[in-house]
Amino acid sequence: MSGGRRKEEPPQPHLANGAPKSSAWSKALRSDAAWEDKDEFLDVIYWFRQIIAVVLGVIWGVVPLKGFVGIAVFCLINAGILYLYFSSFQQIDEEDYGGTWELTKEGFMTSFALFMVVWIIFYTAIHYD
Amino acid sequence: MSTMFADTLLIVFISVCTALLAEGITWVLVYRTDKYKRLKAEVEKQSKKLEKKKETITESAGRQQKKKIERQEEKLKNNNRDLSMVRMKSMFAIGFCFTALMGMFNSIFDGRVVAKLPFTPLSYIQGLSHRNLLGEDYTDCSFIFLYILCTMSIRQNIQKMLGLAPSRAATKQAGGFLGPPNPAGKFS
Numbered sequence: 001m002s003g004g005r006r007k008e009e010p011p012q013p014h015l016a017n018g019a020p021k022s023s024a025w026s027k028a029l030r031s032d033a034a035w036e037d038k039d040e041f042l043d044v045i046y047w048f049r050q051i052i053a054v055v056l057g058v059i060w061g062v063v064p065l066k067g068f069v070g071i072a073v074f075c076l077i078n079a080g081i082l083y084l085y086f087s088s089f090q091q092i093d094e095e096d097y098g099g100t101w102e103l104t105k106e107g108f109m110t111s112f113a114l115f116m117v118v119w120i121i122f123y124t125a126i127h128y129d
Numbered sequence: 130m131s132t133m134f135a136d137t138l139l140i141v142f143i144s145v146c147t148a149l150l151a152e153g154i155t156w157v158l159v160y161r162t163d164k165y166k167r168l169k170a171e172v173e174k175q176s177k178k179l180e181k182k183k184e185t186i187t188e189s190a191g192r193q194q195k196k197k198i199e200r201q202e203e204k205l206k207n208n209n210r211d212l213s214m215v216r217m218k219s220m221f222a223i224g225f226c227f228t229a230l231m232g233m234f235n236s237i238f239d240g241r242v243v244a245k246l247p248f249t250p251l252s253y254i255q256g257l258s259h260r261n262l263l264g265e266d267y268t269d270c271s272f273i274f275l276y277i278l279c280t281m282s283i284r285q286n287i288q289k290m291l292g293l294a295p296s297r298a299a300t301k302q303a304g305g306f307l308g309p310p311n312p313a314g315k316f317s
Binding site: 017018019039042043046050053060061064065066067068070071109110111113114116117119120121123124125127128 | 245
């Protein structure tokens with residue numbers, strides 16, 4: 001997570017509140033990228049959350065990790081990983097996005113529902129099929 | 130593959146289909162109309178403009194500036210209301226459709242355990258997760274609980290993938306009226 005020099009990029013066309021374009025994903029994987037379009041960065045946060053939800057749902061279902069401990073650990077990991085991503089890796093100014101809480105909230109409920117669905121599916125398939 | 134797991138996958142598939150159906154109905158009745166496109170563009174433009182103005186306004190801003198912002202907010206509220214009215218047509222159609230579909234699915238899956246929950250739900254959730262199921266094993270999952278979870282996750286993601294979700298600025302500014310359009314309605 002190096003603090004490289006912020007690179008200026010020409011603004012890329014972006015579908016507001018939708019799927020980020022490929023240029024957004026290449027920026028997302030680069031440390032300390034410049035985000036002129038705030039919606040674009042929020043979309044990246046949103047989709048990262050969904051990916052984490054699917055991955056953790058699969059792991060939790062396979063292991064299996066059961067009970068509310070599973071839910072609590074998911075919430076911590078989901079919030080924690082994204083917090084490290086936007087504060088340390090991307091080094092964005094949270095105030096530009098309405099604060100840490102707004103960034104933490106972005107896509108959280110949908111990712112929680114997705115995690116539950118994937119967790120239930122894999123748990124049912126592997127341990128009760 | 131056991132019957133229970135087949136049911137689990139079937140419910141996920143039903144949820145995907147109903148989400149696509151809901152968006153399809155909304156597209157036919159709402160999204161493709163000129164009125165909706167015009168209103169949506171107007172609301173997004175106004176929301177972004179208003180947000181930028183609010184960010185730059187200071188404590189010492191003149192009364193005239195504040196009045197200007199209030200007028201813009203009022204205009205935006207009216208446009209949001211009109212937008213909500215346009216969407217209402219599809220909401221009725223979807224509501225009607227889905228009431229019929231839910232009635233059908235509820236009778237098909239009545240009494241059937243469609244999945245096993247890896248946790249025991251809280252007592253006030255059990256009314257939903259263990260609905261119409263026999264026995265005291267509350268890790269048995271009923272159709273409606275799984276369907277609701279699927280819809281909450283799948284429909285929102287489908288809307289975002291298709292670019293049909295309203296912009297964040299518009300959702301924020303619309304918060305005071307009918308509330309932001311809820312793409313993840315439980316029973317649609």
